[in-house]
Structure formats: C-alpha cells, structure tokens
Amino acid sequence: MTGRPLYRRNPDLLLEWDEDAGAVLVDCLRWRKFSAKAPLVDLLHHLDGPLSAEEAHARWQGAEDAEDTGDTAGVEGTRKLLVRLAAAGIVQRCDKEHEKEGEEGDGAPVRGRGSGLTRYELAAHAQAARGPVPHARQGPPPPARLRHPGTTATVPLPEDPGPPSRPLSRVLEQRRSVREFAPEPVPLALVAAVLDRSARVRGYLPPRAYEQTQRAAPSGGGRHSLEVYLLARDVGGLDSGAYHYDPFAHALHRLSPWSDNLSDLQDRVLTTPALMAAPPPAGLYLTSRAARTGWKYEGMALSLIYRDTGCLMQTMCLAATDLGLASCLTGRMEAPPTAPFLPPDEHDVLHVGNLALGLPSPSPSVPVPAPEADG
Ligand SMILES: Cc1cc2nc3c(=O)[nH]c(=O)nc-3n(C[C@H](O)[C@H](O)[C@H](O)COP(=O)(O)O)c2cc1C
Structure with missing residues (x-):
C-alpha cells in the first residue's frame, strides 16, 4: 500500500528582507531566491517536521487566506500547493516512498550536508562564489592608508x-x-x-x-x-x-x-x-x-x-x-x-x-x- 506523501520545509532556506521585493526565501545551498508572502511563510513555519497535506492544511492559518485569493481550496488545494512547492525546492518530500525513489526535492544534487557548516556559513560561501555584485566599484575607492585617530x-x-x-x-x-x-x-x-x-x-x-x-x-x-x-x-x-x-x-x-x-x-x-x-x-x-x-x-x-x-x-x-x-x-x-x-x-x-x-x-x-x- 502506498503511504501518504509527507513534506517538510527545505532546511536550507533562510529568510531575508529585500528593499524592493520584501521578504525573500533564499536556498543557501543552491542559491535560489523565492518571494515569500506571509501565508507561505506561515505554512513553512509548520513544516519543520514531516507533515501530510491533511496535517499541514489543519495547522496552516493561511489556508483560508489562500482560499480567499483563489490560490488554493480545501485540503486538495493545500496538497496541490505542496506538490508545486516541492517541485520548486521550497519544501521536500520526506516519506519512505519518496526515499525509495532516491529523489531529493526537485532532484537537484545537494552539497554541503554534513559539512559542519551552518546555513549562514553556506550562504556566505554560496554568495561569494557568485562573485561581486554588479554595482561594485562605485564612487572613489577608500584610501589604502589609515590615518589613525587617537594617535598620541x-x-x-x-x-x-x-x-x-x-x-x-x-x-x-x-x-x-x-x-x-x-x-x-x-x-x-x-x-x-x-x-x-x-x-x-x-x-x-x-x-x-x-x-x-x-x-x-x-x-x-x-x-x-x-x-x-x-x-x-x-x-x-x-x-x-x-x-x-x-x-x-x-x-x-x-x-x-x-x-x-x-x-x-x-x-x-x-x-x-x-x-x-x-x-x-x-x-x-x-x-x-x-x-x-x-x-x-x-x-x-x-x-x-x-x-x-x-x-x-x-x-x-x-x-x-x-x-x-x-x-x-x-x-x-x-x-x-x-x-x-x-x-x-x-x-x-x-x-x-x-x-x-x-x-x-x-x-x-x-x-x-x-x-x-x-x-
Ligand atoms: C587560522 C588559524 C587559527 C589558529 N588559532 C589557534 C588558536 O586559537 N589557538 C592555538 O593554540 N593555535 C591556533 N592556531 C595554530 C594551530 O593550532 C597550529 O597551526 C596547528 O596546531 C599546527 O601546528 P604548527 O603550527 O606548529 O604546525 C591557529 C592556526 C591558524 C592557521
């Protein structure tokens, strides 16, 4: 018999605030960013352990808001949403059936697990690997010589x-x-x-x-x-x-x-x-x-x-x-x-x-x- 799919939050997600986009979820291993509306953050908050679509729906305060906006309706809507979130890598399947298939979220390889590095360290490394931001080198560079204040x-x-x-x-x-x-x-x-x-x-x-x-x-x-x-x-x-x-x-x-x-x-x-x-x-x-x-x-x-x-x-x-x-x-x-x-x-x-x-x-x-x- 096939068990119910279970989902949990992608543990590599950090929440950051972007001046223009508002709350943004950052997958600090794969360095992907997702816009994070309040109902989604609330759903992810409940998904820190394996939950079925039914369990997630029952706990999720945002389910009604999501229904109001037409995003989803009832348990079936939450189930569809979880499938979409899993495909995007925002949540992960974590049931036995899924493990047998050997899949991990959206199937992308996951590096860094078991590295002894925190999410913040992995995020800093992933960000550094992307190179400088496009707006670097603006204005005059700071001087190389420090004239130290407080010198006696x-x-x-x-x-x-x-x-x-x-x-x-x-x-x-x-x-x-x-x-x-x-x-x-x-x-x-x-x-x-x-x-x-x-x-x-x-x-x-x-x-x-x-x-x-x-x-x-x-x-x-x-x-x-x-x-x-x-x-x-x-x-x-x-x-x-x-x-x-x-x-x-x-x-x-x-x-x-x-x-x-x-x-x-x-x-x-x-x-x-x-x-x-x-x-x-x-x-x-x-x-x-x-x-x-x-x-x-x-x-x-x-x-x-x-x-x-x-x-x-x-x-x-x-x-x-x-x-x-x-x-x-x-x-x-x-x-x-x-x-x-x-x-x-x-x-x-x-x-x-x-x-x-x-x-x-x-x-x-x-x-x-x-x-x-x-x-
Ligand atoms: C980045 C860095 C941080 C270190 N921090 C410490 C430290 O906090 N305390 C300490 O006793 N030794 C520290 N060390 C020295 C190492 O313990 C030492 O290099 C290592 O034991 C190998 O011994 P060796 O330098 O004699 O080859 C540090 C070395 C490096 C490169």
Whole structure:
C-alpha cells in the first residue's frame, strides 16, 4: 500500500528582507531566491517536521487566506500547493516512498550536508562564489592608508637591520606554533623586522586611483584591507601600550598606554585561546577595514578578507621564524570588536585574527621538534 506523501520545509532556506521585493526565501545551498508572502511563510513555519497535506492544511492559518485569493481550496488545494512547492525546492518530500525513489526535492544534487557548516556559513560561501555584485566599484575607492585617530605619538621604526636570513626552505621546515616565551622583553628591532618584512608597503599597483598597494603578502585585488595593531606588553625599547602599525611610513602610532583593558584583551584573544601558561610579551591584533575590499568586491568581500588574513598570517609567521622569534596564531575574533583603541563609531572594522610574538623559551615544557641537521 502506498503511504501518504509527507513534506517538510527545505532546511536550507533562510529568510531575508529585500528593499524592493520584501521578504525573500533564499536556498543557501543552491542559491535560489523565492518571494515569500506571509501565508507561505506561515505554512513553512509548520513544516519543520514531516507533515501530510491533511496535517499541514489543519495547522496552516493561511489556508483560508489562500482560499480567499483563489490560490488554493480545501485540503486538495493545500496538497496541490505542496506538490508545486516541492517541485520548486521550497519544501521536500520526506516519506519512505519518496526515499525509495532516491529523489531529493526537485532532484537537484545537494552539497554541503554534513559539512559542519551552518546555513549562514553556506550562504556566505554560496554568495561569494557568485562573485561581486554588479554595482561594485562605485564612487572613489577608500584610501589604502589609515590615518589613525587617537594617535598620541609616532615611533619611527628602525630599518630592517638584516639579520642573516636562513634559506626559505629551512624557514618553511622550521615554522611551528610556539606557545611558550622567554621571560625577557622581545626587542623592538625584531618586532619591527617582522612588520617590515611581512606588512610594509612596497609600492602602488596601477592605476594609482584604485588605491592598490604591493606588500609581501598577496591580497585579493591588491585591496589590502588589513590593519595591524601591536599589543606591546613587554617590548624592549618601547613604552608598553597599544600601537597602530603604519605600513607606509614603517612607524608605530601610539594609541594608549598599557592598561587592565589591554591585559584583558590580550587574555581573550591570545593567552586563553592558545592555552598559554603566561601572556606573550607582544601580540599582533589584526583588523580589516572591510570597505577597502568591499568597494571592489561587494558580495564576496568577506571571503577575500578571510583569505587575505591567512596570507598575512603565514607571511608573519615565516618572518618571525626566520628572525628566531616564537610565534603562535590564534583565530579568535570578536564581533563587534572590543579593542579599546579602536574608534567606536567606525562600523566597517572587522577583527580577523591575532599573533603572539616573543623570544622563544630557553626551556620549553613542550619541546619544539628540532629540525634535522644539514647534510
Ligand atoms: C587560522 C588559524 C587559527 C589558529 N588559532 C589557534 C588558536 O586559537 N589557538 C592555538 O593554540 N593555535 C591556533 N592556531 C595554530 C594551530 O593550532 C597550529 O597551526 C596547528 O596546531 C599546527 O601546528 P604548527 O603550527 O606548529 O604546525 C591557529 C592556526 C591558524 C592557521
């Protein structure tokens, strides 16, 4: 005997508000959009578990409204509506008969299930894969250089003294996340060299009006939205505090002295996430001025910002390794950012990651595997 067809809401639907179209249902896996009138949303609300057409009709407040508009009439009308919604992929058949046939909604392949990603993450990925929106690149691009508000002093950084570099192949072999640091301050010259080698602006890419810069780490479209802040708890030759790195002038802009707030921030974004026994002498706090990337790539900007962050993080880790520094990334992000040195009213600032820096502990409790000797 054939059982009654059962339906449930497509679990990949998100509801968004469009300025012109009103409520819109977005299938975040297949990236299809459907206009969502109130009775339909009400029906979908009831369909979070398998329901037959009869059960759905009995629960659906909108059934009468739908009948009034002539869309559907009685249980038969609800049944026909469910069949149409299943064909469109807005609801799915979920009865045994249907599973035997091996169909899934409208038959389109479904990717992403079991990926460990939420609907929002899948939606962001699907949106990024569609590329920038058509109206991107309007008006002048935001400047590549941030003149940081709240600067109280400028500390010019020493030019890279050029400690002998190891061969790249050795640096790549030796890079490790190290979570224990020597008790001594980390010398400013070494922190400056990490910044110089990994984040300093080397020039502009044409056309100049696009505000695209060239640096050691690549960046989608040369937009370089990332700004680097130094949490200097114990940096030799530098007053403790928070600083913004100006990658154009190779200078630090002092934003605030060390404080309990900075200690707390350091704990939240570095010491605790990396399970460190003691706070690192220095930390780099990475933010994105999202509008720089968004100007050119709105629609896929966040994905580019995350990928830019990975490029910069790895470049910084390699520079630190080459200079003999211990470093450890943390992926902790605060949204909205809480760093006390950030301007409170700028809404395009994203906190995207962190890097602990220091001299390596001479007696690490977790030994860093020694690379095999040359030859
Ligand atoms: C994006 C990213 C986020 C990370 N976040 C953390 C973190 O929050 N805490 C931590 O202890 N390590 C973190 N790490 C470091 C990884 O744990 C580390 O790279 C991994 O264990 C491999 O060890 P290795 O770096 O020594 O090769 C992160 C690494 C990356 C790339």
